[in-house]
Amino acid sequence: MRRLILPLFFGILGTVVLVWLGTWQLQRLAWKEGVLADINARIAAEPVALPERPNPELDTYLPVVVSGHVTDQEIHVLASTRDVGAIYRVVTAFETEGGRRILADRGWIKTENKDITRAPHSATLVGNLQWPQERDGFTPENDVSENIWFARDVGDMAAVLKTEPVLIVVREATYKVSENGPSVTPLPVDTSGIPNDHLGYVVTWYGLAIVWVAMTLYYLRRMRKTKKA
Structure with missing residues (x-):
């Protein structure tokens, strides 16, 4: 029996540790699902007026509504979707009726429509504030000269388009689409990109x-059979 004590000890210890880790992850799963539910509820809430000084920590996902003017100053961010493949997200300088200039992620276009002119027009946008964290060690540097971006770096985009570092990701838009080019399809904020x-x-x-x-x-069975033999 003394020969069985040590392997039995490690067997019990290892099982306890592994079950504890599984239980801990089960608790983390419940916590993460609660967080995602809160974010989804926040995203879908009734939109409010754009805050005077949006806070990236407190106002991420805040639904807002703004009216004003979509300019023809665009940034094109290379991305992809499951159904379409490679696309460009169109981030535009937007001038509000109150005289502010902010960033509006209007949605996506096909890559072949990148250089088609989209004329300025009036619009009312409903969307969510966001400060995306899309850059990691593998993300290429943005090619500003060719207007091909690989991440929505809000500070850099604001510097190029001369706006506040505030980004609205459009989920609904009311405007007259220019006849000079195809429309932009909204790509609203959701929680699909948050790992769980x-x-x-x-x-x-x-x-x-x-x-x-x-x-x-x-192992214990093998040891007992060896001992009997």
């Missing part, structure tokens, strides 16, 4: 716990 891998971790840790128990029982 906790369920996978739950399955992994509980699965490893089952394997650990099976291996421990197999």
Whole structure:
């Protein structure tokens, strides 16, 4: 029996640790689902007037409504969608009726429509404030000269278009589309880009716990058979 104590100890210890990790990830899953539910509720809430001084920490996802003028000053951000493939997001300088200049992510166009002129026009935009964090160590530098961007860097876009560092991602728009070019399709804010891998971790840790128990029982059985032999 003394020969079985050590492997039994490690078997029990490993199982306890793995089950604890799985349970912890299960708790994290419930927390993350609550966070995502809160964000979704915030995104879909009734829009309000644009704050005087939007705060990136407090006002991210805040739904707002603004009326004013869509300019022809555009930034094109290379992106992709599952259904269309490569696209450009169109970020425009928007002049509000109150005289402010902000950024408006109007939506997407096909890559072949990049250089088609979209004339200025009046509009009312409903959308959500956002300060995207899309840049990592693998993101190429923006090619400002060719107007090909790889991330929506709000500060840099605001400097180029001479606006406030405030971005509205449009979900609904009321305006007259120019006859000189195709319309821009809104690409609203959602939570699909927020990672939630906790369920996978739950399955992994509980699965490893089952394997650990099976291996421990197999090892103990082999030791008993060896001893009898």
